Amino acid sequence: MTARTGAEYKAGLADNREVWLGDQRINVLEHPAFKGSIEGMAGYFDYQNKYAADCLMTDPETGSAMNVSLSLPKSAEDIARRHRAFDRLARYSNGMLGRTPDYVNVVLAGHVSRKDIFDKSGDPVFHERIAAYHREVIEKDLALTHTIVHAAIDKSVGELQGMNEELTLRVVDRTxxxxxxxxxxxxxxxxxxxxELYVYPAVPIQPGYEEYALSFAIPVATPGVVSVCRDHYGVDAEIVDKPFSSRFDEQDAVIIFDDVLIPWERVFIDGNLSVYNALNAGTATGNTQQQTAIRACVKLEFAYDLCVQMAKATATDTKPETASILGEIYSYLRIARAVVHSAEVNASDWGNGAFFCHDDISALRTMMPLWMARVNDIIKSMGSHNLLATPTAAAFQDARLGPLLEKYLPGANGIPAQERARIFRTAWDFAGSALGSRNELYERFYLGSVGRARGLDHRKAQAKGETGAYRALFEEAGIDPVPAPEQQDLLSLQGTGPRA
Ligand SMILES: Cc1cc2nc3c(=O)[nH]c(=O)nc-3n(C[C@H](O)[C@H](O)[C@H](O)COP(=O)(O)OP(=O)(O)OC[C@H]3O[C@@H](n4cnc5c(N)ncnc54)[C@H](O)[C@@H]3O)c2cc1C
Incomplete structure (x- = not known):
């Protein structure tokens, strides 16, 4: 098969998957709530074909078209090529879909690229299996989801301790x-x-907890895989009225594995802590975050332009305080683009010829969640009641109501009433609707919390020896460092310290 169309994607969902929405076990193809989401995701597959020059490349093994996100980057040209694909694919939803299939594709490609990490384990079968799976995903153009965060509830103990021990996915038998x-x-x-569902390593696991150190991939329709959906936030509405909620609810679910058989050929890590703990560290920032950062840039670009339109529609665009706020969003966009550019031009071989972006790209992981939340806050502050005084497109067609709306709800700067309503409806759908609020939560947490990311960056900085600036202050001035206590004549300290 070549790169799939939307119709082919939809046909692939006709199976016996166990999906629960509220207290109903549903067929996702038939349930009305899912119609918009499925059409929205089908649109992504059509879009990759529409923009084939950016999104697709020739599969070197079969000669068919494949999504660029599954390529194994080996050079600066490959990184630049992939940038073009990520940028184009993000524009399909203006960055509002976080989990278009290129997200997990790039993760999988990164894992396959780091054969050196698997090789250290001694048994080549695991890399052979994941490489075969990568080929299968390319050739079937599968849409993958992933679920990697331990289901820990009690945060007073370790993630795999106490009550958490029984909650998180683990091996209970071998057949x-x-x-x-x-x-x-x-x-x-x-x-x-x-x-399909790809489970792979997230935070490191300590010795003694090997049964949790797993990686595998299985169809969502595998018996025992139970998807427990959150409330659905997609709505049955015209795109013009709800451009995002009508198509882009990428439905989150908790996945419960109720004694699920994972066939051996789909087991990629089975308790091997050295592979489990190295794989995420060796791929997540330089590889995966190229996709996430570019997607975020596209979203910020859209948010900036949306806010400019809001300002024009209320004639606040010339006010210095509005310019300052718009400039704030634009500065986030420029910083993000600059970080991506720098990380790409400083890309290098991370091992086994896997050419990944510079690790500095992870700075966006700690800042972007705050910027995204700030942008939503700005939209609400700028928009005020305008976000709600927004008749639907159909209301303007009504013979009685339409003329009243045209008269009493026009935009400033000559902007027609219907255009004004469209701008503010889009803004509300972006930041304030049920989906908009969920998207803000997504931006805050989808790569793990900011707190954890910052801690990780700090530990990496210390491991690298950053920065030595304090010591240099005194070295420059010719002042010797104070010797460590064990090197000092402890006797000479007697009588000089504070007295009890
Ligand atoms: C909408 C949405 C979609 C998601 N989709 C997926 C998905 O598809 N697949 C997947 O695997 N995961 C996904 N996630 C991520 C996952 O579910 C978790 O929500 C996420 O990793 C954070 O949860 P946590 O309990 O581990 O948070 P924690 O990291 O425990 O953070 C909770 C709070 O504590 C703070 N904190 C934690 N540790 C520290 C620290 N060391 N120092 C300072 N502060 C700290 C954090 O800043 C945060 O405020 C998604 C999350 C959301 C919200």
Whole structure:
């Protein structure tokens, strides 16, 4: 098969997957709530074909078209090529879909690229399996979801301790056919409407907890895989009235593995802590975050322009305080673009010829969640009641109501009433609707919390020896460092310290 169309994607969802919405087990293809989301994701597959020059490339093994996000980057040209694909694909939803299939594709490609990490484990079969799976995803153009965060509830103990021990996904049995796994993972965005589920390493696991150190991939329709959906936030509305909620609810779900058989050929890590703990560290920033950062840039670009339109529609665009706020969003965009550019031009071989972006790109992981929340705050402050005084497009067609709306709800600067309503409806759908609020939560947490990301960056900085600036202050002035206590004549300290 070549790169799929939307119709082919939809046909692939016709199976016996166990998806629960509220207390109903549903068929995602038939349930009305899912119509917009499935059409929205189908649109992504059509879009990759429409913009084939950016999104697709020739599969070197079969000669068919494949999504660029599954390529294994080996050079600066490959990184630049992939940038073009990520940028184009993000424009399909203006960055509002976080989990278009290129997200997990790039993760998988990164893992396959780091054969050196698997090789260290001694058994080549695991890399052979994941490489074969990568080929399968390319050739079937599958839509993958992922679920990697431990289902820990009690944060007073370790993530795999106390009550958490029983909650998180782990191996409970081994059979001739494969592993039997049990437990939950948080969350799986797109899970109910993806083809397959890829479980891979997240935070490191300590010795003694090997049964949790797993990586595998299975169809969402595998018996025992239970998708528990959050409330659905997509709405049945015209695109012009709800441009995002009508198409782009990428349905999150908790995945419960109720004694699921994972066939051996789909088991990529089975308790091997050295592979498990190295794989994420060796791929997540330089590889995966090229996709996430570019997607975020596209979203910021849209948010900036949307706010400019809001300012024009209320004639606040010439006010210095509005210019300052608009400039704030634009500065986030420029910083983000600059970080991506710098990380791409400083890309290098991370091992086994895997050419990834510079690790500095992870700075965006700690800042972007704050900027995205700030942008939503700005939209609400700038928009005020205008976000709600927004008749639908159909209301303007009514013979009685239309003329009243044209008269009493026009935009400033000569902007027609219907255009004004469209601008503010879009802004509300972006930042204030049920989906807009969920999207803000997504931006805050989808790569893990900011707190954890900052801690990780700090530990990496210390491991690298950053920065030595304090010591240099005194070295420059010719002042010797104070010797460490064990090197001092402790006797000479007697009588000089504070007295009890
Ligand atoms: C909408 C949405 C979709 C998601 N989709 C997926 C998905 O598809 N697949 C997937 O695997 N995961 C997904 N996630 C991520 C996952 O579910 C978790 O929500 C996320 O990793 C953070 O949860 P946590 O409990 O681990 O947070 P924690 O990291 O425990 O953070 C909770 C709070 O504590 C603070 N904190 C934690 N540790 C520290 C620290 N060391 N120092 C300072 N502060 C700290 C944080 O800043 C935060 O405020 C998604 C999340 C959301 C919200």
């Amino acid at each position: 001739e056919e494969g592993l039997i796994v049990r437990g939950a993972k948080m969350l799986a965005t797109l899970g109910p409407i993806a083809d």
